[in-house]
Amino acid sequence: MDKFALTKLSYGMYAIGTKDAQNRFCGCIANSLMQITAEPATVALSINHDNYTNQCIKDTKEFSVCVLGEKTNPLIIGTFGFRSAKDIDKFANVNHKTAGDLPVCTDSCAYLLCKLISTTETSTHTIFIASVEDCEILSDDTPMTYAYYHNIIKGNSPKSAPTYITQS
Amino acid sequence: MDKFALTKLSYGMYAIGTKDAQNRFCGCIANSLMQITAEPATVALSINHDNYTNQCIKDTKEFSVCVLGEKTNPLIIGTFGFRSAKDIDKFANVNHKTAGDLPVCTDSCAYLLCKLISTTETSTHTIFIASVEDCEILSDDTPMTYAYYHNIIKGNSPKSAPTYITQS
Numbered sequence: 001m002d003k004f005a006l007t008k009l010s011y012g013m014y015a016i017g018t019k020d021a022q023n024r025f026c027g028c029i030a031n032s033l034m035q036i037t038a039e040p041a042t043v044a045l046s047i048n049h050d051n052y053t054n055q056c057i058k059d060t061k062e063f064s065v066c067v068l069g070e071k072t073n074p075l076i077i078g079t080f081g082f083r084s085a086k087d088i089d090k091f092a093n094v095n096h097k098t099a100g101d102l103p104v105c106t107d108s109c110a111y112l113l114c115k116l117i118s119t120t121e122t123s124t125h126t127i128f129i130a131s132v133e134d135c136e137i138l139s140d141d142t143p144m145t146y147a148y149y150h151n152i153i154k155g156n157s158p159k160s161a162p163t164y165i166t167q168s
Numbered sequence: 169m170d171k172f173a174l175t176k177l178s179y180g181m182y183a184i185g186t187k188d189a190q191n192r193f194c195g196c197i198a199n200s201l202m203q204i205t206a207e208p209a210t211v212a213l214s215i216n217h218d219n220y221t222n223q224c225i226k227d228t229k230e231f232s233v234c235v236l237g238e239k240t241n242p243l244i245i246g247t248f249g250f251r252s253a254k255d256i257d258k259f260a261n262v263n264h265k266t267a268g269d270l271p272v273c274t275d276s277c278a279y280l281l282c283k284l285i286s287t288t289e290t291s292t293h294t295i296f297i298a299s300v301e302d303c304e305i306l307s308d309d310t311p312m313t314y315a316y317y318h319n320i321i322k323g324n325s326p327k328s329a330p331t332y333i334t335q336s
Contacts, residue, residue: 005278005303012178036214046204067176110173135173
């Protein structure tokens with residue numbers, strides 16, 4: 001078994017936005033997101049139990065998905081992917097707007113507004129299944145793939161990522 | 169709501185292999201597949217209820233995932249994506265081997281052998297959650313993304329795809 005075979009799976013890069021119990025905007029970076037049905041449009045998203053955003057989505061039952069592009073400022077990934085929203089306001093230094101009542105990074109290709117339908121628990125991650133209530137294209141930038149993030153931007157993944165591989 | 173925003177989500181292209189009740193190899197093309205946990209490695213896969221492969225995975229509780237590459241013969245996509253395994257032997261004209269007891273297309277970047285853990289039903293698709301029992305890299309070809317398939321190969325999606333959009 002060569003676990004690096006799993007690095008051959010393709011993903012996009014997404015900034016997830018939601019709100020916490022104090023009604024503060026919060027969020028994180030995700031790559032494990034996919035559409036699961038076309039009509040009505042639904043998506044599945046995998047987020048680690050340890051991520052603050054996980055509990056916030058369970059509480060508010062809604063989240064936004066911003067599709068990061070190749071020209072998106074990589075600062076967003078640093079802020080959203082490697083810090084906890086418990087400690088900092090992740091949207092403070094990121095261009096954003098409010099859509100519905102959710103935060104949306106405007107420096108992205110497109111956004112989806114999602115309403116939670118159900119959750120499935122695994123040992124380390126929750127799979128959130130959600131309906132797409134609204135979605136809009138924001139730019140014609142090329143969506144950033146996880147491969148682009150690793151190979152071109154030379155980015156890393158935090159240990160909480162579904163696709164994290166221990167470097168031996 | 170601009171449904172084309174959903175086309176900004178990124179995916180790979182995968183040939184799924186399994187067996188039917190007559191122990192015949194069968195399978196289909198999928199793009200909605202993602203890793204959901206790192207340790208142990210598990211994946212989620214969305215397949216339409218109408219796909220023959222759907223019932224076969226429910227019956228056999230196992231499937232293979234072959235990661236198609238940019239150099240993979242597009243004939244595989246035509247055979248696996250737009251025909252039904254009820255009618256034809258999809259592996260007859262495709263280079264393959266048996267791994268475990270599952271069929272694996274050898275003209276691909278890597279393969280995973282997966283064992284079904286659970287299913288979640290939606291209105292049109294089943295989400296299969298499965299453990300990765302084995303995985304190997306087969307070539308250093310670049311994994312084909314769904315965007316590459318659409319933009320470079322100029323491929324289409326069947327109506328049963330989770331990401332199908334009605335062209336108006």
